[in-house]
Every structure is written in structure tokens, then in C-alpha cells.
Amino acid sequence: MSGKLENKIAVVTGGNSGIGLATAQRFVAEGAYVYITGRRQEELDKAVKLIGKNVTAVQGDVSKLADLDRLYDTIKKAHGRVDVIFANAGAGEFLPLAEATEAHFDKFFNINVKGVLFTLQKALPLLGPGASVVFNGSIAGSKGMEQFGVYNATKAAVRSLARTWAAELKGKNIRVNVVAPGPIETPAIEQLTGSKANADAMFAQMAAGIPLQRAGKPDEIAKAVVFLASDDASYVNGVELFVDGGMIQV
Numbered sequence: 001m002s003g004k005l006e007n008k009i010a011v012v013t014g015g016n017s018g019i020g021l022a023t024a025q026r027f028v029a030e031g032a033y034v035y036i037t038g039r040r041q042e043e044l045d046k047a048v049k050l051i052g053k054n055v056t057a058v059q060g061d062v063s064k065l066a067d068l069d070r071l072y073d074t075i076k077k078a079h080g081r082v083d084v085i086f087a088n089a090g091a092g093e094f095l096p097l098a099e100a101t102e103a104h105f106d107k108f109f110n111i112n113v114k115g116v117l118f119t120l121q122k123a124l125p126l127l128g129p130g131a132s133v134v135f136n137g138s139i140a141g142s143k144g145m146e147q148f149g150v151y152n153a154t155k156a157a158v159r160s161l162a163r164t165w166a167a168e169l170k171g172k173n174i175r176v177n178v179v180a181p182g183p184i185e186t187p188a189i190e191q192l193t194g195s196k197a198n199a200d201a202m203f204a205q206m207a208a209g210i211p212l213q214r215a216g217k218p219d220e221i222a223k224a225v226v227f228l229a230s231d232d233a234s235y236v237n238g239v240e241l242f243v244d245g246g247m248i249q250v
Contacts, residue, residue: 182244
């Protein structure tokens with residue numbers, strides 16, 4: 001039985017850990033050949049070993065356009081096309097808006113917004129009819145989460161970009177959607193909070209406001225991304241799919 005992404009060429013930015021890695025693994029399991037990116041070569045090498053087959057790692061920073069050019073040049077030479085993009089790379093940091101600095105603002109808008117915009121724009125020459133693009137958003141784009149204002153704003157911008165891309169790619173049969181995770185157990189959350197214990201405490205506190213009473217796993221987001229990327233979602237375009245245990249729905 002063939003997979004949902006059989007013979008597709010896929011890109012996963014920030015594919016070296018967490019949601020990106022889980023999605024890259026799912027993509028390969030569904031028959032795709034996957035290119036993953038990340039800033040740290042050592043982490044990329046570990047991810048390639050974990051994924052095991054049909055994967056190429058290209059070191060790079062999505063906020064640097066030259067790195068994106070190099071990524072797509074590599075893919076063009078090897079495969080000549082891109083069928084699926086998961087623009088996943090992103091970052092955040094706790095800081096009240098009253099204390100936000102220009103450097104803080106620029107850092108996260110460059111990664112989370114500029115990076116997403118140009119991850120798709122630079123791929124356009126390689127994207128054909130039937131291609132699917134998924135941006136990694138967040139419930140943070142719909143909530144005024146304290147201490148997280150700049151990150152919240154970047155994710156609201158990602159949602160807006162998807163709407164505009166869906167409109168501007170009208171007639172090309174290229175779909176652009178957003179997956180919006182709720183609290184997910186990833187290494188990035190441990191880094192954000194300072195330790196696994198702190199992350200666990202934060203998730204426990206948040207669970208009270210989640211109908212499913214728990215945080216999610218990276219693979220639960222990956223399965224939703226596979227749906228949006230595949231022909232199962234052939235008439236789904238411009239949406240924001242919340243995968244959050246019901247956190248902001250009820």
C-alpha cells in the first residue's frame with residue numbers, strides 16, 4: 001500500500017528536533033523524500049540518523065535569504081521540484097512587552113515571519129500544480145498570552161501570510177494552510193522554561209484549561225501536517241487547523 005506522500009519531494013525547516021523532526025519522520029514513512037534544515041549541523045546529523053532513509057540535511061538559517069537560496073539550489077539540482085513545504089522553523093522567548101527591546105523584536109520577527117515568508121517565496125520556481133504548503137502557527141497567534149507578546153504577534157502574522165499566499169496563488173493549484181499547535185512537549189519548551197521540570201510544571205498548569213487535560217506530543221502535530229500536505233486535504237486551503245486538545249475552542 002502506497003503512502004499519502006508517495007514520491008513527493010518535501011522540505012521541513014527546523015527539521016532537526018521536536019515538531020519538525022516528528023513531521024520529517026512521518027513524511028518519510030508516508031513515502032516522501034525529505035530535505036530538513038536547521039542551524040546546528042550536529043543536531044541535523046543526529047536527525048538524519050533518526051530518520052534513517054530518504055533524507056538530506058542542509059544546514060541553514062531561514063532568516064538568511066542566502067541560506068534559503070542554497071537550500072533550493074541543492075533541491076533543484078537533485079530533484080528539480082518541491083511538492084510539499086512545512087515551514088516549521090521558529091523560536092520564542094518570554095519577555096513582557098513593556099520590556100521588549102528592538103533586538104528581541106527583530107530576532108523573532110526575522111525567524112518566525114521573514115523566515116516563513118521567504119521559505120515559500122524562494123520555493124515558487126520549484127512548486128508545481130498540486131503542491132501543498134503548511135506553515136507552523138500557534139494558538140499564541142489567537143491569544144494574548146502574557147510574557148509572550150512578540151512571539152504571539154509573529155504567529156498572528158504567520159496566519160495572515162497564509163491567507164494572502166492562498167489568495168495570490170489562486171489558479172496555480174498550490175494550497176497554503178496553517179497548523180496551530182497548542183502546548184506540545186518538545187525540547188524547545190524545555191529550553192524556553194529552563195528545564196524539563198519547569199516545562200512539566202508549566203504543562204501541568206496549562207492542562208487545567210485543556211479539555212483533553214494534557215499537553216500534546218510532536219507526532220500528534222505531525223499527523224495533522226501530513227493530512228494538510230496530502231491529497232486527503234485537496235479542498236482545504238487557507239485554513240488554520242488548531243491541534244490543541246480544545247484549548248482555545250471551548
